[in-house]
Amino acid sequence: SQQGEEDPQALSIQEGENATMNCSYKTSINNLQWYRQNSGRGLVHLILIRSNEREKHSGRLRVTLDTSKKSSSLLITASRAADTASYFCATVPPFSGSARQLTFGSGTQLTVLP
Amino acid sequence: KAGVTQTPRYLIKTRGQQVTLSCSPISGHRSVSWYQQTPGQGLQFLFEYFSETQRNKGNFPGRFSGRQFSNSRSEMNVSTLELGDSALYLCASSLVAGVSTDTQYFGPGTRLTVL
Helix, strand or coil, rough: CCCEEEEEEEEECCCCCEEHHHEEEECCCCEEEEEECCCCCCCEEEEEEECCCCEECCCCEEEECCCCCCCCEEEECCCCCCCEEEEEEECCCCCHHHHHCCCCCCCCCEEEEC | CCCCECCCCCEECCCEEEEEEEEECCCCCEEEEEEECCCCEEEEEEEECCCEEEEEEECCCCCCEEEEEECEEEEEEEEECCCHEEEEEEEEEECCCCCCCCCEECCCCEEEECC
């Protein structure tokens, strides 16, 4: 079963604009990760944020995490047409017995128009 | 380093048949996980293998099985295929198991269509 929902389900913006995607999850986590998937292909790991972190940056990506609200957001600044893809959040539970298992959200389809 | 490879990339089977999918992890990676992606259920965890042992299994029927070889390559098998098994099957590898911050690297997937 999926951990939670992503919002919006689809987002269409112009090149150069910023894109913000939100992820909500249901249970406690060790960390939350964001992945990108281009048109039914493999997933690419973007960034990982630990449960004791509130914000993390990587290039044009900014991720925030609010564990009290069980939510995270991914901001892509100065978007490019090449950013067009589906974006998924995935959570890892806090206990080592299932530490490897990623539980994915439903994804946001981002379209960046040239 | 070469990435995660999955074979075949596309597969068409009929109901009742069985299928075997293969995954070769990145060289040096010892953990392999499998995920199923469908439009209705999204991405769901199938199982994880490390050192030829299944460490964790998702909520899938026994028709779904897997194994890992001594060279860390992994196969998954689905027997008695059903229409609902049509999906993109993704394999992911990582250096070790049980380290939650260890990045998983995904392969391109095998697209299985069951007719």
